[in-house]
Amino acid sequence: MTLPARAQEPGTTSTLHPGSDGAGVVRRTVLPGGLRVITETMPTVRSAAFGIWAGVGSRDEDPADAGASHYLEHSLFKGTTRRTAMEISAEVEAVGGDINAFTAKEYTCYHARVLDRDLPLAVDVISDMVTGALNRPEDVEAERGVILEEIHMQEDEPGDLVHDEFAAALFGDTPLGRPILGTEDSINALSRDRIHGYYRHHYVPPNLVVSAAGNLDHDEVVALTERAFAAVLHGDARPAAPRIGGETVPLGPRTRVIGRDTEQAHLVLGGPGLRRTDERRFALGVLSAVLGGGMSSRLFQEIRERRGLAYSVYSYTSQYADTGLFGVYAGCQPEKADEVLAICREEVARVAGHGLTGEELARGKGQLRGGTVLGMEDTESRMNRLGRSELVYDALLSVDEILARIDAVTLDDVRAVAADVLGGPQSLTVIGPFGEHDFDL
Amino acid sequence: MTLPARAQEPGTTSTLHPGSDGAGVVRRTVLPGGLRVITETMPTVRSAAFGIWAGVGSRDEDPADAGASHYLEHSLFKGTTRRTAMEISAEVEAVGGDINAFTAKEYTCYHARVLDRDLPLAVDVISDMVTGALNRPEDVEAERGVILEEIHMQEDEPGDLVHDEFAAALFGDTPLGRPILGTEDSINALSRDRIHGYYRHHYVPPNLVVSAAGNLDHDEVVALTERAFAAVLHGDARPAAPRIGGETVPLGPRTRVIGRDTEQAHLVLGGPGLRRTDERRFALGVLSAVLGGGMSSRLFQEIRERRGLAYSVYSYTSQYADTGLFGVYAGCQPEKADEVLAICREEVARVAGHGLTGEELARGKGQLRGGTVLGMEDTESRMNRLGRSELVYDALLSVDEILARIDAVTLDDVRAVAADVLGGPQSLTVIGPFGEHDFDL
Numbered sequence: 001m002t003l004p005a006r007a008q009e010p011g012t013t014s015t016l017h018p019g020s021d022g023a024g025v026v027r028r029t030v031l032p033g034g035l036r037v038i039t040e041t042m043p044t045v046r047s048a049a050f051g052i053w054a055g056v057g058s059r060d061e062d063p064a065d066a067g068a069s070h071y072l073e074h075s076l077f078k079g080t081t082r083r084t085a086m087e088i089s090a091e092v093e094a095v096g097g098d099i100n101a102f103t104a105k106e107y108t109c110y111h112a113r114v115l116d117r118d119l120p121l122a123v124d125v126i127s128d129m130v131t132g133a134l135n136r137p138e139d140v141e142a143e144r145g146v147i148l149e150e151i152h153m154q155e156d157e158p159g160d161l162v163h164d165e166f167a168a169a170l171f172g173d174t175p176l177g178r179p180i181l182g183t184e185d186s187i188n189a190l191s192r193d194r195i196h197g198y199y200r201h202h203y204v205p206p207n208l209v210v211s212a213a214g215n216l217d218h219d220e221v222v223a224l225t226e227r228a229f230a231a232v233l234h235g236d237a238r239p240a241a242p243r244i245g246g247e248t249v250p251l252g253p254r255t256r257v258i259g260r261d262t263e264q265a266h267l268v269l270g271g272p273g274l275r276r277t278d279e280r281r282f283a284l285g286v287l288s289a290v291l292g293g294g295m296s297s298r299l300f301q302e303i304r305e306r307r308g309l310a311y312s313v314y315s316y317t318s319q320y321a322d323t324g325l326f327g328v329y330a331g332c333q334p335e336k337a338d339e340v341l342a343i344c345r346e347e348v349a350r351v352a353g354h355g356l357t358g359e360e361l362a363r364g365k366g367q368l369r370g371g372t373v374l375g376m377e378d379t380e381s382r383m384n385r386l387g388r389s390e391l392v393y394d395a396l397l398s399v400d401e402i403l404a405r406i407d408a409v410t411l412d413d414v415r416a417v418a419a420d421v422l423g424g425p426q427s428l429t430v431i432g433p434f435g436e437h438d439f440d441l
Numbered sequence: 442m443t444l445p446a447r448a449q450e451p452g453t454t455s456t457l458h459p460g461s462d463g464a465g466v467v468r469r470t471v472l473p474g475g476l477r478v479i480t481e482t483m484p485t486v487r488s489a490a491f492g493i494w495a496g497v498g499s500r501d502e503d504p505a506d507a508g509a510s511h512y513l514e515h516s517l518f519k520g521t522t523r524r525t526a527m528e529i530s531a532e533v534e535a536v537g538g539d540i541n542a543f544t545a546k547e548y549t550c551y552h553a554r555v556l557d558r559d560l561p562l563a564v565d566v567i568s569d570m571v572t573g574a575l576n577r578p579e580d581v582e583a584e585r586g587v588i589l590e591e592i593h594m595q596e597d598e599p600g601d602l603v604h605d606e607f608a609a610a611l612f613g614d615t616p617l618g619r620p621i622l623g624t625e626d627s628i629n630a631l632s633r634d635r636i637h638g639y640y641r642h643h644y645v646p647p648n649l650v651v652s653a654a655g656n657l658d659h660d661e662v663v664a665l666t667e668r669a670f671a672a673v674l675h676g677d678a679r680p681a682a683p684r685i686g687g688e689t690v691p692l693g694p695r696t697r698v699i700g701r702d703t704e705q706a707h708l709v710l711g712g713p714g715l716r717r718t719d720e721r722r723f724a725l726g727v728l729s730a731v732l733g734g735g736m737s738s739r740l741f742q743e744i745r746e747r748r749g750l751a752y753s754v755y756s757y758t759s760q761y762a763d764t765g766l767f768g769v770y771a772g773c774q775p776e777k778a779d780e781v782l783a784i785c786r787e788e789v790a791r792v793a794g795h796g797l798t799g800e801e802l803a804r805g806k807g808q809l810r811g812g813t814v815l816g817m818e819d820t821e822s823r824m825n826r827l828g829r830s831e832l833v834y835d836a837l838l839s840v841d842e843i844l845a846r847i848d849a850v851t852l853d854d855v856r857a858v859a860a861d862v863l864g865g866p867q868s869l870t871v872i873g874p875f876g877e878h879d880f881d882l
Contacts, residue, residue: 022487044485046463047815077736078746085746089736094804096811099736115811145749152704153752153772158597261702263593295518295530295540305519305526308586311594331594363535370537370556374488378819 005036005239005390013218016396022373023399026386027218034206034237035229037222038386040213042379048214049379050122050221051111052130053387055209055240056202058182059105059175059320064189067182068198070103071140071147071190075199076110077101078139080132083125085139091125099125103180106243106320107391113380116215120224123212127228130208135199140192148188151181158266158431159312159331162258166268166429167318169256170325176248205232206240209390213382243392244277246322253425257434265337265432266329269344273317273324273421276392281319282405283413284326284421286364288315290356291347292328293367298347303330309340321392326421334432341439345426352422355415364414368406372399446477446680446831454659457837463814464840467827468659475647475678476670478663479827481654483820489655490820491563491662492552493571494828496650496681497643499623500546500616500761505630508623509639511544512581512588512631516640517551518542519580521573524566526580532566540566544621547684547761548832554821557656561665564653568669571649576640581633589629592622599707599872600753600772603699607709607870608759610697611766617689646673647681650831654823684833685718687763694866698875706778706873707770710785714758714765714862717833722760723846724854725767725862727805729756731797732788733769734808739788744771750781762833767862775873782880786867793863796856805855809847813840 008014008030016038019025024041031037057069078085092099097114099122110129112122154161164179171177182190212221226233250272274281292299292315303313313330328348332340356364375381376399389396397405430439449455449471457479460466465482472478498510519526533540538555540563551570553563595602605620612618623631653662667674691713715722733740733756744754754771769789773781797805817823817840830837838846871880 045818047818086737086742089741090804093735093737094807096808096813096815098815113815115814118811142747142749146745146752149705149750149752149773152774153600155704156599156707156772159594263596264590266597294534296527296534300530301527304587306583308583309590311587311590331597332590333593363531366535367537370559372537373556374537374539374554377486377488 004394005030006241010034010236010238017398020400026396029222030239031226031233033233033235034239035208035210035225035233036239036390037210037225038390039211039216039218039221040382040386041216041218042214042382045215045379046116047113047379048116048119048122048212048216049111049113049383050119050126050212051109051383051387052126053209053211053391054108054203055207055243055391057104057106057108058178058180060202061175065194065198066178066186067147068190068195069108070180070182071143071187072195072199073101073103073108074143074147075135075140075195076129076133078143079134079136080128081134082128082132088125088129091121095121097122105176105180107388109387111380111383119212119216123221123224124228127225130203131229131232133199135192135196137192140195144187147181148184151184151187154181158260158262162266162268162329162429162431163327165256165258165431166270166327166427167325169254169427169429170250170272171248172251174248176320176323205229206237209387211383211387211390213386214379242394243321244394246320248320248323250323253427255428255439256430257436257439258431259434259436260431262432264331265334265430265434266331267337267341268327268329268429269341269348269426270325270327271421271424271426273326274319275322275324276319277394280413280417283409283417284317285368286361286406286409287351287356287414287418288317288326289367290360290364291315291351296363299328299344302347303340303343309336334434337430337432341428348422348426351418355411355418358411361409361411361414365406365409369403372402372406445835446471447682451475451677451679458839461841467837470663471680472667472674474674474676475680476649476651476666476674477680477831478651478666479831480652480657480659480662481823481827482657482659483655483823486656486820487557488554488820489557489560489563489653489657490552490554490824491560491567491653492550492824492828493567494650494652494832495549495644496648496684496832498545498547498549499619499621501643502616506635506639507619507627508588509631509636510549511621511623512584512628513636513640514542514544514549515584515588516576516581516636517570517574519584520575520577521569522575523569523573529566529570532562536562538563546617546621548829550828552824560653560657564662564665565669568666571644572670572673574640576633576637578633581636585628588622589625592625592628595622599701599703603707603709603770603870603872604768606697606699606872607711607768607868608766610695610868610870611691611713612689613692615689617761617764646670647678650828652824652828652831654827655820683835684762685835689761689764691764694868696869696880698877698880699872700875700877701872703873705772706775706871706875707772708778708782709768709770709870710782710789710867711766711768712862712865712867714767715760716763716765717760718835721854721858724850724858725758726809727802727847727850728792728797728855728859729758729767730808731801731805732756732792737804740769740785743788744781744784750777775875778871778873782869789863789867792859796852796859799852802850802852802855806847806850810844813843813847
């Protein structure tokens, strides 16, 4: 068992995983000031992925700040004490690299993927953004328009929007229930000073994680990071504890219909799921794979293969520190929505009442096992895993440990978690050409 | 220079590329009956990607067949003489693999990605689909609903749909101008016999290519393919010639407005581009990178970074056997559409008239070089490159050859291709809350 970062002495390096057939060496250094650097070696590739993670996301926002984490993420691309916006992107793109960022409910990540020889450049550019952003008033103002356009774009994609609306139905007017992008009103109300203050408050070394994976040398990444962060690497702060626990109380089951003149009805049926660290997550993963995780899943077979009622139908889970969600999505003709919904309800009730067959359990476990290994073949996936694990998990499982947990799932485990998660009344969110009460029971 | 497949003696294997630092060994075997097997070794990965490519796509369709290539692609998943639909997906998903397919205008591909030890399974399942599909009337009927739902889903994504509408504006009512999915009417009119006849006609060994990349042995892939295709590997047919040349005549510049109650205006401005084998494609690639290929591009900088008018703005090219297209996309507030369009027109005219600066040329070349190398790190990209090259190019360039062609691009090359491709009046397609004549000049 590995020490958590906050217990590791500043200035020291520990080996979290020694490397094996399917995984590289994972090492973590804690720098003075509480900044963590975590890397994984992949000596057979010619590239490297690099990211800086901030332990802040939309669930840290007050209603008055709604959308601030994501707005700030955009603002960091607008210029630093050393680089203009153009220089930030041009330097990485000139060597064929990609630079980008994303904001989630519980973290924010700035990342680049480059040829291995260009890793020093990627470290320098992204560290500069994270430590030296100016958030100039005129830039924050120009970016407001971009974010409003991002919101409008999502409004034009109902199959995407319905997931945000479902989370809102489940978690209500809480930080977890509000959209990551904010709303038109909240974005219009955010001032430059508020954005900049948010940056100064949250982007501090104990709350940041540097992660990298690829053809790299850990000590070199540490040295590059030390140089880039030199001004703030002092003091005896320890890394922040991972974001575990919390207190979101999901609302009771409810039906929410958003009337739109769309071609398809976009439905999500589901309810609260598991928190991220819940040991039952492996059993729920197997369950979700068999219920709606691929073309051989029950929902796909029944709704698409046998009846031809939908093109896209699947189940999914989201995990947060203190709760999660489980949803089933389908897009279908509006006049078939009742039929599709009835099948979804029936399949959900059937697994909740009876679990899976032995054959399904074996298939679901195989699907999860293989998907785990295949999903970690590129540098970006591994970099993502390191950064996210460090911020929001209590331990970084090795690939072998993950596979062992999947192998250990039993029919009883699945039956128990299915009854817990899917046994009660489900919430429903629909976008389509409907009236408010069209789906009342 | 490598022999084209049709000149290679059936029953022989040739080495197309001997392998180098950045690329594996590429070998091709031509089997009796004209079936090609082409593989690339990637000994440092633990997975393999496998695909079977048919040299048929929507541009081979009569108006009465519109959508048949894609409909058939769906139908092949519905069952064979040896497997039910459930067995096709379950066998691959049970080992954690992905199985899928896509239809383009000039080819169709069925593919899977699996752990290397499961490659024999992937070869067996996908070969079974391609050689043993039943296309049963009741299955074709059920799948009709799925395809109609796919069409409806695309109708709900205007930022996607606008590209189809732009191609229609450019190429008119020709096979290249019609949508790959077909239309509601054409799908409703297609009979099972027509679909099955299309299958029997086009899915013949000379018109198929087997491609694979990953931790594999070429001779083993050939042996597996021989076993799976045993019934049809006879006769002296040679592989079909690559699809080169043709006769599509793009329509003159035109403006097309599709009125929809969307949040954003979705615009595409552009015109005919280059055919796939045009040597100027490398210069056009550099031009497109600088004009709208990333965050440092002129369009991104001017429209998003400086003025905050759009979230998504980019340029793109498509290539076909005999022609191509060049387009600039932007999504913005409807009331800003005129302003955004004016900037796009101005930037297009500026590169058409003056080309790039030396600094931009260097950046564009670096972007293309690095992107080429980074884009070939996974098994699926390499498998795709092999299959597509074999069907629609006259030669498979090595990575080093591609990089050399990019390096050779000069300012004059870019200026010449910019004048040719972007120098004339441009076509415009808009989806948004507008009237038919809102964009008339």
